Amino acid sequence: MGFQLFKTSKNFLLDFYLFIFVFGLIFFSLTSYASENENSWEVILNKSSGDTVFFHAWGGDKNINSYIKWASDEIKKKYNISVKHVKVSDTSNVVARILSEKNARKNTNGAVDLVWINGENFSMMKNNGLLLNQNWIFKIPNSKFLDFENNPNLLNDFGVDTEGMEMPWGLSQLTFYFDSSYIKIPPRSSIELKDYILSNKGRFTFPQPPDFVGTSFLKQVLIELISDKNLLQSNYEKAKHQIALQPLWDWLDEVTPYLWRNGKSYPSNYLALTELVADREIDIGMAFNISHASNAILANRLPKTVRSYIHEKGTLANTHFLTIPYNSSNIEAAKIFINFLISPIAQLRKQDKNFWGDPSVLSMDKLNNQWKNKFNQIPRGVATLSNEDLKMKLQEPHPSWVKVIEEEWIRRYGSKN
Amino acid sequence: MYSYLNKFLLVLLIAIIVTPIFFGILGFLLPSFGYFPILGKYEFSLNYFVISSNIPGVSKSIFLSFFTGFVSTLLALILSQVIILNTFETKLYKLIKKIIAPLLAMPHVTMAIGLVFIFTPSGLFFRIFSPWLTGFERPPNFFIIPDDYGFFLILGLVLKEIPFFILVSISAIEQFSAKKIFNVGKSLQHSVFSVWCFLLFPLIYRRIRLIVFIVIAFTASVVDMSLLLAPSTPSTLAIQILQKYQASETNSLFIASNLALIQLLVIIILILFWVLIEKIVSHKLFFTIFVNCLTFKNNLIKNLTFIIVSILFFLSLLVLISSFLWSLAGDWYFPNFLPKTLDIQNLVEFFNENKKIIFSSIVISLIVSLLACLFVILWVELTDGLKKKRQYIEWFIFLPLFIPQISFLIGIQSFLIPLNFSDFLVPLIFVELLYVIPYCFIILVPSLREISKDFLKVAASLGKNKFEILIFIKIPMIMPTFLLSIAIGMLVSFALYTPVYFIGAGRVTTLTVEALNLALSGSKQDLGVATFFQVIIPIIILLIVGWYNNNFLKWKF
Numbered sequence: 001m002g003f004q005l006f007k008t009s010k011n012f013l014l015d016f017y018l019f020i021f022v023f024g025l026i027f028f029s030l031t032s033y034a035s036e037n038e039n040s041w042e043v044i045l046n047k048s049s050g051d052t053v054f055f056h057a058w059g060g061d062k063n064i065n066s067y068i069k070w071a072s073d074e075i076k077k078k079y080n081i082s083v084k085h086v087k088v089s090d091t092s093n094v095v096a097r098i099l100s101e102k103n104a105r106k107n108t109n110g111a112v113d114l115v116w117i118n119g120e121n122f123s124m125m126k127n128n129g130l131l132l133n134q135n136w137i138f139k140i141p142n143s144k145f146l147d148f149e150n151n152p153n154l155l156n157d158f159g160v161d162t163e164g165m166e167m168p169w170g171l172s173q174l175t176f177y178f179d180s181s182y183i184k185i186p187p188r189s190s191i192e193l194k195d196y197i198l199s200n201k202g203r204f205t206f207p208q209p210p211d212f213v214g215t216s217f218l219k220q221v222l223i224e225l226i227s228d229k230n231l232l233q234s235n236y237e238k239a240k241h242q243i244a245l246q247p248l249w250d251w252l253d254e255v256t257p258y259l260w261r262n263g264k265s266y267p268s269n270y271l272a273l274t275e276l277v278a279d280r281e282i283d284i285g286m287a288f289n290i291s292h293a294s295n296a297i298l299a300n301r302l303p304k305t306v307r308s309y310i311h312e313k314g315t316l317a318n319t320h321f322l323t324i325p326y327n328s329s330n331i332e333a334a335k336i337f338i339n340f341l342i343s344p345i346a347q348l349r350k351q352d353k354n355f356w357g358d359p360s361v362l363s364m365d366k367l368n369n370q371w372k373n374k375f376n377q378i379p380r381g382v383a384t385l386s387n388e389d390l391k392m393k394l395q396e397p398h399p400s401w402v403k404v405i406e407e408e409w410i411r412r413y414g415s416k417n
Numbered sequence: 418m419y420s421y422l423n424k425f426l427l428v429l430l431i432a433i434i435v436t437p438i439f440f441g442i443l444g445f446l447l448p449s450f451g452y453f454p455i456l457g458k459y460e461f462s463l464n465y466f467v468i469s470s471n472i473p474g475v476s477k478s479i480f481l482s483f484f485t486g487f488v489s490t491l492l493a494l495i496l497s498q499v500i501i502l503n504t505f506e507t508k509l510y511k512l513i514k515k516i517i518a519p520l521l522a523m524p525h526v527t528m529a530i531g532l533v534f535i536f537t538p539s540g541l542f543f544r545i546f547s548p549w550l551t552g553f554e555r556p557p558n559f560f561i562i563p564d565d566y567g568f569f570l571i572l573g574l575v576l577k578e579i580p581f582f583i584l585v586s587i588s589a590i591e592q593f594s595a596k597k598i599f600n601v602g603k604s605l606q607h608s609v610f611s612v613w614c615f616l617l618f619p620l621i622y623r624r625i626r627l628i629v630f631i632v633i634a635f636t637a638s639v640v641d642m643s644l645l646l647a648p649s650t651p652s653t654l655a656i657q658i659l660q661k662y663q664a665s666e667t668n669s670l671f672i673a674s675n676l677a678l679i680q681l682l683v684i685i686i687l688i689l690f691w692v693l694i695e696k697i698v699s700h701k702l703f704f705t706i707f708v709n710c711l712t713f714k715n716n717l718i719k720n721l722t723f724i725i726v727s728i729l730f731f732l733s734l735l736v737l738i739s740s741f742l743w744s745l746a747g748d749w750y751f752p753n754f755l756p757k758t759l760d761i762q763n764l765v766e767f768f769n770e771n772k773k774i775i776f777s778s779i780v781i782s783l784i785v786s787l788l789a790c791l792f793v794i795l796w797v798e799l800t801d802g803l804k805k806k807r808q809y810i811e812w813f814i815f816l817p818l819f820i821p822q823i824s825f826l827i828g829i830q831s832f833l834i835p836l837n838f839s840d841f842l843v844p845l846i847f848v849e850l851l852y853v854i855p856y857c858f859i860i861l862v863p864s865l866r867e868i869s870k871d872f873l874k875v876a877a878s879l880g881k882n883k884f885e886i887l888i889f890i891k892i893p894m895i896m897p898t899f900l901l902s903i904a905i906g907m908l909v910s911f912a913l914y915t916p917v918y919f920i921g922a923g924r925v926t927t928l929t930v931e932a933l934n935l936a937l938s939g940s941k942q943d944l945g946v947a948t949f950f951q952v953i954i955p956i957i958i959l960l961i962v963g964w965y966n967n968n969f970l971k972w973k974f
Binding site: 062065069086092093104303 | 651835
């Protein structure tokens with residue numbers, strides 16, 4: 001037994017040493033990994049002082065521009081990082097730029113450090129390998145305030161899995177608005193809208209596709225009219241799906257001659273639409289921001305009697321994101337800025353109607369009581385719908401449909417005059 | 418004596434212009450056939466011509482570019498001559514000479530924005546008459562701007578090109594004894610109109626022919642004005658190119674390049690067409706018909722054209738006024754003729770937010786303009802000894818203006834990206850230089866070459882070398898023109914849109930690009946504010962130069 005014991009103990013000793021060794025290795029590597037992670041954020045912070053981030057973001061809205069300016073000033077104060085807002089008129093230009101850089105093998109030091117993006121453009125970047133490594137967003141400290149588990153929309157962009165390659169920044173929903181002093185009951189479905197347009201010649205229009213909001217409006221009509229909504233979640237195949245689009249073209253064939261300027265000219269985007277509503281050239285406006293009408297009223301751009309509404313069966317809703325191109329010249333500083341943009345303080349200001357009015361992506365359950373209260377106390381604008389009213393949300397079609405809709409619209413209605 | 422150093426420097430100057438042009442052309446010529454090794458494409462085919470011709474509405478776009486380019490150049494040329502002939506040798510002529518520069522200073526974008534302010538159904542024009550006359554409580558659903566055939570684009574271009582034609586015509590007139598010819602013609606009992614048509618215009622035209630071609634090339638490919646004034650379903654060829662270039666598809670650069678080549682062809686055909694018309698007009702038969710028509714309708718034509726010209730001038734003024742009004746407006750909805758509330762908060766806010774852009778716009782334009790003037794002076798010094806050859810090599814200076822901006826810039830861009838420039842300012846200044854040099858050249862060269870050789874001989878005999886003569890004698894003698902040319906150079910640079918858009922790539926931006934951004938997407942108030950700064954800065958620059966020149970002249974005499 002003793003012998004046995006001795007033998008065992010020898011083995012035991014060996015096993016023990018082995019165990020200690022392996023355990024130590026794991027423990028050490030874990031701790032070092034953890035501390036490296038802890039450190040690396042600090043290292044990033046220190047290293048990035050004095051750096052410049054070129055943030056390519058749509059620049060047509062004064063409120064949003066001012067908000068980005070505020071965030072840039074804050075990050076400059078805190079970390080001495082300069083953020084330059086490159087005001088883009090169409091995000092696809094940015095993707096085109098990065099793509100041409102990749103084609104020319106300019107794999108570092110690209111012109112774009114950070115992009116505001118979603119949907120088609122993200123899918124384009126993903127398909128062409130223009131994004132940073134997977135799952136980087138989870139390493140951003142403030143991502144702990146986002147509830148990725150219970151909120152699948154934060155990791156899903158127009159039906160495309162984000163694979164953690166873009167950080168949610170805000171939530172959007174297609175919202176219509178009208179002047180309540182002239183119109184009592186707005187049309188609340190595509191069918192009602194058609195009747196409205198036919199009986200009010202020249203008083204409705206939408207931004208010219210491929211403008212983002214214009215295309216979204218077409219998608220909205222399609223979703224309401226299509227017989228099988230599930231088709232829209234799969235990849236578009238011409239042979240199989242061409243017929244599915246027919247209800248949209250029929251609708252447009254009827255409606256187009258009765259649009260503003262007889263459908264021969266279209267406003268360039270949703271802000272131009274706002275101007276038209278303000279001057280009463282048209283009756284109904286639309287935006288992909290639930291607070292747009294309230295903001296415009298505050299800024300004297302719309303009369304105070306304007307109110308918002310959505311369609312009975314809901315409207316398109318999606319998340320908009322921030323992402324870093326693979327050849328960004330300043331990945332670390334871009335991450336620091338993203339971390340700030342999803343911090344409670346920045347998200348609170350973003351949701352405030354006095355600044356932007358874009359809903360926060362943070363989960364209330366993950367915030368402490370102090371922040372929770374602050375978020376709950378943000379007043380809503382006079383023309384902003386309640387969460388209850390905005391409950392009906394429609395899912396975005398797969399990006400492959402978007403291009404078909406745009407191209408076909410241009411062929412049928414955008415090039416015939 | 419023509420030294421080797423001179424020759425070397427001259428070749429260097431030519432290279433500065435020709436090298437980027439060579440690469441600019443190559444940069445869209447090769448991809449338009451699908452061949453571009455830098456992007457890893459080696460196939461060589463006519464495939465992209467097929468793709469281009471299948472773009473929806475492309476034939477209408479080509480027609481629009483051709484039509485608007487031709488009509489606007491023709492109208493602007495005719496109207497500019499009408500203005501000069503109706504005012505020649507009067508007080509008004511002197512006035513025009515003075516105010517022409519500020520009119521030139523207005524960027525194309527500003528003019529386009531102003532026309533939109535005035536002529537949309539909710540614009541100023543309808544507000545004047547609504548609702549008391551028209552009964553419109555809300556804007557009518559009229560199809561006015563942009564119209565189907567680009568008439569508003571033509572109007573905008575004509576308004577912008579008339580001052581330019583007047584400026585170059587005046588400087589042409591000063592190159593020969595126009596006054597003598599004018600008086601001789603009149604003393605022979607010819608009407609002012611026929612004296613102009615048959616005696617003076619041929620002499621002027623010969624001198625501005627190059628400019629006419631430049632205007633053709635510009636108007637047929639203009640980007641910024643088309644974005645606002647041209648129809649959009651479909652738009653002009655230039656806009657089709659821009660849209661293709663912006664589309665995020667792998668082969669969109671190749672399609673855009675192909676369209677850029679087509680744009681160049683359109684302009685070449687347009688110029689050939691113009692030359693054909695020149696031939697017809699200068700034919701004897703045309704002359705006799707023209708003279709017979711003229712004899713009795715003379716006064717009618719004169720009055721009619723004068724009315725048109727007054728309207729155009731009034732419009733330009735209205736464009737400025739309405740832009741200023743919008744910049745100060747609080748809420749201003751249809752059909753209010755004037756804003757309900759006025760405040761300068763918009764102006765102050767814009768200035769605070771865009772201080773850096775305003776500053777960089779001014780600095781960039783100053784650098785570009787100074788370099789351009791330096792270039793021109795060097796050029797004149799170096800070509801001094803050349804007589805006949807000079808005329809041929811001077812074509813190089815104007816070459817950049819003949820190639821459609823958008824084609825050239827797409828070409829340049831496809832080389833710039835692989836070159837891995839991390840700096841956007843230097844390429845931008847370099848490219849802007851190509852567009853500014855010709856204008857400085859037009860203004861500076863006549864007076865530089867008119868300096869009497871006697872002064873220079875005296876200076877040389879006193880032992881001054883060429884450099885000293887240039888600095889202490891030539892430049893001081895032409896100081897007013899020199900300053901004017903710096904100012905005009907700045908204005909040209911200040912108003913450039915397409916080069917900044919492409920080469921600046923959003924990293925270097927100027928007020929003109931910002932203004933167009935706002936025009937396409939912002940509120941009218943913001944737009945008014947941007948326009949305000951866009952106009953006020955050139956005017957300030959011109960006022961400074963004017964004031965300095967006045968003082969300088971007083972001191973001189």
